[in-house]
Amino acid sequence: MATGEGTVRLRPPRNAPARRAVGWWRVRCLLLTAAPVAVLGVLGALITPARPWLLVPAAVLAAVGLSVTALLPLWWFRTHRWEVTDEAVYVRTGVFLREWRIAPMSRIQTVDTVRGPLEQLFGLATVTVTTASAKGAVKIEGLGHETAADLAERLTRITQDTPGDAT
Amino acid sequence: MSTPADREGPPWRRIHPRTVLVTALVTAGVAVGAAVPAVAALSGRFGYAAAVGWALAGAVVLVGCAAAGDYVRWRRTRYRVGGERVELHTGLVLVKRRSLARERIRSVDLTAHPLLRILGLVTVRIGTGDQTGGESTLELDPVDRAEGERLRRELLDRVAARSSGTHREGELAVLDLRWIRYAPVSFLAPMLGGAAAGGVMQVSEWVGAQGEVIDWVADRFRNTSLVWAITVLVAAALAAGVVGALGLWAEGWWNYRLEREPGGTLRVRRGLLTSRSLSVEERRLRGVDLVEPLGVRLAGAARVDAITTGLAKDEETRGADHDTLLPATPRPFADAIAAEVLREPVAPTGAPLTAHPPAARGRRLRRALAAALAPVLVLALLGAWLTPVLLWTALGCAAVAVPVAVALALDAYRSLGHTLSGGYLVTRSGTLRRSTAALQRAGVIGWTLRQSWFQRRAGLIAVTATTAAGAGAYTARDADATEGLLFAAEAVPGLLEPFLERG
Known part of the structure; x- marks a missing residue:
């Protein structure tokens, strides 16, 4: 990217996800890898004539999956950022396809906090902020339980104080 | 109960x-x-x-x-319209009681298929502004026509919110039969042609006469060359498609009339056999989308769609042109109607646009060439492996596909553009279906900015304005990174500015 005079960039949002999120992302990657590898492996063990055709892809998948598990979550941890000001929610995600999402407080309709079973294990939560647009939801992943609760409470308070029908 | x-x-x-x-x-x-x-x-x-x-x-x-x-x-089934709410109770075992707050009602559509029309009935759909909820529409199926009209008037009759009344009320546009010339150039004609050919084969198979049909066709072309036979068959299918497209156009747009009613409601009425009526409250209108499919654009025409919150989004009406305000008409007329609908002196869709950097052209060319050459490559590999005939086929495909792909890519690049025009944010993109969306800046309820690794290196960015209306998001693709961010910051003052850094 050109970095001459007069260029304008988006600055990164101020807050990082919880460090524990790396572990959660790793387990998720691992599970995603394990499912197809296990299926291929079991089939390979049972069907003798096709064994090489099943076990070789399983090995390749496992290798790719393990390297992704090792590297990608660290990378995500470095790029995922979030910030809530009095005017807007601002989130940055993505490694190869970077995405910045901004939702103004006055347009927020709902604030959801979700803790999946895996997230529970790591003491994490995901806060999703939706606006009236079908394509405008902003998701903040990998927050600690307390941070998420505080954030949801704060967002709900601010949006209640902001008038307007949000469309 | x-x-x-x-x-x-x-x-x-x-x-x-x-x-x-x-x-x-x-x-x-x-x-x-x-x-x-x-x-x-x-x-x-x-x-x-x-x-x-x-x-x-x-x-x-x-x-x-x-x-x-x-x-x-x-x-x-029973319903009632109260001062605050509209209520509908249905169901035998599982009684379903639904009610809509009257102030949330954004549209009332009346439709009637031919049978309902003969019997003097209409189906009434009452929609609210929700894009996310599935149950945002109440359907009364059917009531008699007078009752439907009464409901429509009563539910949408509110004090006019705007008073900038320089623009006329009453009739804005009525059908001009000359517009039918744009029906055959849509993508519908070849599709219908293909469907007709497929239909003939299918029906003949049911009757058990498929073989005879094929023999009969083969008989006609016994003494002619293969190329000529294919040309004639394709021409016949296309002719059938054109007839079908003309018929569909006439069915859909007969008696077309666009009106502005007192109280700030836009109303479209149209249809030959099935009559359709669409009412949009003007304060729910967030802009217009000028849509130009390739054939229609080459003929110098465009269609006007409404960008509005709260149109009925159930399965039946989705996808069909239910939010179209004006069918394909000559471009200047479409612009004039767009201006009239938005109560603007000049249509924002006609504003001169900021072009996107040449890197965007490179991206389009590379993508188009990849899409064109991938099947050619497969054919060539198979040809090298199996038979030289495939190699020649690959060469022929490349000779046809590459120029087409390049032409489409260059046109797609020329289509790209964005600007701010008065109170509107305008984005344009697409080649097979070019869309120029003019969205009220006050209707923007968030931003999404996307940049892939390649875009980052080329200094490009995709700037998406999210909105509660229409498609939910309108994007300026592959804009210059700096210029795109400044454009977004200027479009909605104060929202993006705190997150930008300069230098």
Whole structure:
């Protein structure tokens, strides 16, 4: 990217996800890898004539999956950022396809906090902020339980104080 | 099921009892359709009379059940319009009570298929502004026409919010029969042609005469060359497609009329057999989308769609041109109507646009060439492996596909653009379906900015304005990174600015 005079960039949002999120992302990657590898492996063990055709892809998948598990979550941890000001929610995600999402407080309709079973294990939560647009939801992943609760409470308070029908 | 709250307020009304007749007739039609092949199949085994008897008995049971079911539905469906809410109760075992706050009602559509029209009935759809919820539409199916009109007027009759009344009320546009010339150049014609050819083969297979049809066609072309035969067949299919497209256009747009009603409502009425009526509250209108499919654009025409919150989004109406305000018409006229609809002196869709950097052209060319050459490469590899005939085919494909892909890519690049025009944010993109969306800046309810690794290196960014209306998001693709961010920051003052850094 050109970095001459007069260029304008988006600055990164101020807050990082919880460090524990790396572990959660790793387990998720691992599970995603394990499912197809296990299926291929079991089939390979049972069907003798096709064994090489099943076990070789399983090995390749496992290798790719393990390297992704090792590297990608660290990378995500470095790029995922979030910030809530009095005017807007601002989130940055993505490694190869970077995405910045901004939702103004006055347009927020709902604030959801979700803790999946895996997230529970790591003491994490995901806060999703939706606006009236079908394509405008902003998701903040990998927050600690307390941070998420505080954030949801704060967002709900601010949006209640902001008038307007949000469309 | 009558609670004190039920007894208060305005009286409950029922949908029209002729619904039972409608259901019986529709079911009878289906039964006849099913009976013909059934008789054909059964008469071989049981004899003709017995087969007809069985089919008739089946049809009577079917129609009887459907009519009885609909009678129960009629008995158990009631609705009322109160001062605050519209309520609808339906269901026999599981009673479903739904109510909409009147202030949330954004649109009231009246539709009537031919049978309903003959019987003087209409289906009323009452929609709210929700894009996310699935149950945002109440449907009264059917009520009589006068009652439908009364509901429409009553529910949308509010004090006019805007008073910038320099623009005219009443009729904005009526059908001009010359517009029909844009019907055959749409993508519909070749699709319908293909469907017609497929339909002939399918029906002949049912009758068991597919072989004869093919033989008959082969017979016609016994003494001609293969190329000529293919040309004639394609031309015949296209001609059928053109006739079909003209027919569909006439059915959909007959009696077309766009009006502005007192109280700030835009209303579209159209349709030959099925009459459609669409009402959009103007304060729900967030902009217009000028849509130009390739053929229509080459003919110098464009269509105007409304970008509005709260149009009915159920399965039946999705995808069909239910939010179209104006069919394909000459571009200057479309611009004029767009301006009229938005109450602007000049259409924002006609504003000069900021072009995107040349890197965007490179991206389009690379993508188009990749898409064109991938099948060619596969053919060539297969050809090298199996037979040289495929190599020649690959060469032929490349000779046709590459120029087409390059032309489309260059056109797609020329289409790209964005600007701010008065109170509107304008984005344009697309080549097969070029869309110029003018969105009210006040209607932008968030930003999404996307940048892939390649875009980052080329200094490009995709700037997406999210909105509660229309498609939900409108994007300036592959804009210059700096210029795109400044554009977004200027479009909605104060929202993006705190997150930018300069230098």
